[in-house]
Amino acid sequence: MTNAYQIILAKKILKVCLFCIDIWHDLPFAFLLTLNICCKFLFPVSSSCTMVSNISLFPAKPSKDEQAANVDMEAIMENISIILYTLTVVLGITGNSVVIWVAGFKLKPKVTNVWLVNLAIADLIFCFTRVFSLIKKLFYDHWPFGVFLCKFNGFFKYANMFCSVFLLAVISLDRMLCIWHPIFMRRHHKMWTARVVAVCVWIAATVFSSPYFMYRQVYPGKKNLTKCSLEVKEKTEEDNTAKHALYSIRFVCGFLLPFMVILVCYILAGVGIRRTRFSRKSRSLRVLVSLVIAFFVCWAPYHSLLLVKMVDNKNPVLKVWQPLASGMAYFSSCVNPLLYFCMGLEVRGRFRQSLIGIYRRALANVEEQMSTERSMDESITSRYSSAVAPRRSLDVAKI
Structure with missing residues (x-):
């Protein structure tokens, strides 16, 4: 089981490396490849709708109804x-x-x-x-x-x-x-x-x-x-x-x-x-x-x-x-x-x-x-206190 997951991870890493090489050597083709991978990555469909390859960067489980072109x-x-x-x-x-x-x-x-x-x-x-x-x-x-x-x-x-x-x-x-x-x-x-x-x-x-x-x-x-x-x-x-x-x-x-x-x-x-x-x-x-x-x-x-x-x-x-x-x-x-x-x-x-x-x-x-x-x-509070203090003193003096 461990070897199987190592193989899956190795395929994903290899896919990324090949993708980077394509970008470096052929920018127009890389753009189409990027578009294809993004479409397959975000919107997985049946195998009959793929453009370039049957291997996706992150394999997704097929939908239960398995209808053609049905987004999972x-x-x-x-x-x-x-x-x-x-x-x-x-x-x-x-x-x-x-x-x-x-x-x-x-x-x-x-x-x-x-x-x-x-x-x-x-x-x-x-x-x-x-x-x-x-x-x-x-x-x-x-x-x-x-x-x-x-x-x-x-x-x-x-x-x-x-x-x-x-x-x-x-x-x-x-x-x-x-x-x-x-x-x-x-x-x-x-x-x-x-x-x-x-x-x-x-x-x-x-x-x-x-x-x-x-x-x-x-x-x-x-x-x-x-x-x-x-x-x-x-x-x-x-x-x-x-x-x-x-x-x-x-x-x-x-x-x-x-x-x-x-x-x-x-x-x-x-x-x-x-x-x-x-x-x-x-x-x-x-x-x-x-x-x-x-x-x-x-x-x-x-x-x-x-x-x-x-x-x-x-x-x-x-x-x-x-x-x-x-x-x-x-x-x-x-x-x-x-x-x-x-x-x-x-x-x-x-x-x-x-x-x-x-x-x-x-x-x-x-x-x-x-x-x-x-x-x-603080300044507003101090101004308020200074304004109230004289009034209080006058009230006390009147008393």
Whole structure:
């Protein structure tokens, strides 16, 4: 069985090498070959519809009805998920490493940088572990890495989810408090406080993710393929109480409650900005809101299908759309560096900017904007206090 998978992988590598050689020697033919491979990769059809060869870069299972020219939706979603997995590994490792380097070592130590560095660390660890999931996808969900890596991979998958959403909630709460209670935050907005909160977030994420390390198991599947999945032993086959409890905790604590906290905090922050007459569009505010929107857009389909799975785990919708939903959820780990990159990139001289310089400008803008809003709130609060104080003294004198 192992030799068979090695042969499959060797064929895929050989296909890529031949494809690169064709590009180098014959660009017109390479364009047609690229178009053919993309069509076969994204829209698998019957063997009678192929243009160049019967070997595809990522072989897909034929559709059940086996009608000519009938697109296999399940294979399409599987192939798109492989693309998303690959982008997650490549872009996520590169982008999050640069964010950690810039925010952690190139910028001055500030509270906002503590949040961003911890968020990037969680995403970086997650992207490294997605290498195993990518190999699993290429081998048709066969898991050759053993029990420990199966548990470890599942643990970090959900640890990243909980840690990221908790940190986004902390960032939104911190921003709201800085706008509404600037004097209080000026006194308590310290580096050691941010580090303690970050440690608490990691501990909470570890606690919520520990059941997935305990219950993740390797077991034999169909066609002698080894599977790695969540296996909760119940008293009867119909009893899914423990598994439904894990699904409910994941949905409520990992999606619903943090979303409500973030939504309320940013609404209050927006009202506070208008109250202080700071109505100018904030570039950093747009980026922070974009981080939240991107996270929930990527994870919302995953959690929606989770609810479907709780009701009916044999629903055909799961088989078609769950690979795509998982790929979108994984892709969220490399969205944050892309947003930082877009924010730090300037139109003028964009071809002469270094990658580190772009990220340094973006992350510095976030902290600078938050400091500006905090100082404006403090000045307005102090003016209000100075205006109220004489009135109070006059009232006391009259008494």
